[in-house]
Amino acid sequence: MERARGQAGGASSGSRASTRPPGWSAPRPGTGPLGADLGDLLASARDEGGLGLGTLGTSLAFLGASLALVTYLSRTGRDRIERIQPLAAPAADVHLL
Numbered sequence: 001m002e003r004a005r006g007q008a009g010g011a012s013s014g015s016r017a018s019t020r021p022p023g024w025s026a027p028r029p030g031t032g033p034l035g036a037d038l039g040d041l042l043a044s045a046r047d048e049g050g051l052g053l054g055t056l057g058t059s060l061a062f063l064g065a066s067l068a069l070v071t072y073l074s075r076t077g078r079d080r081i082e083r084i085q086p087l088a089a090p091a092a093d094v095h096l097l
Contacts, residue, residue: 039058042061043055
């Protein structure tokens with residue numbers, strides 16, 4: 001049975017519009033395999049060469065690292081390239097038309 005457009009399960013094969021938000025469709029060539037390898041290392045059992053955290057422990061570790069990074073950057077502002085300075089008031093002797 002063919003799904004109608006807009007039903008759960010994604011867009012139909014004839015649809016040209018993406019269902020993802022624009023920011024989520026950008027390619028990430030280097031980070032995907034690195035994150036997958038790190039996740040596998042953390043989740044795999046010790047006898048398989050991993051750290052044995054399991055999938056829940058690995059998810060919690062990634063969540064904690066993400067929250068710590070966001071908190072650090074929002075408190076310190078170290079990720080900002082430049083800070084916006086307030087505009088100075090015009091001098092008293094300047095006449096604006």
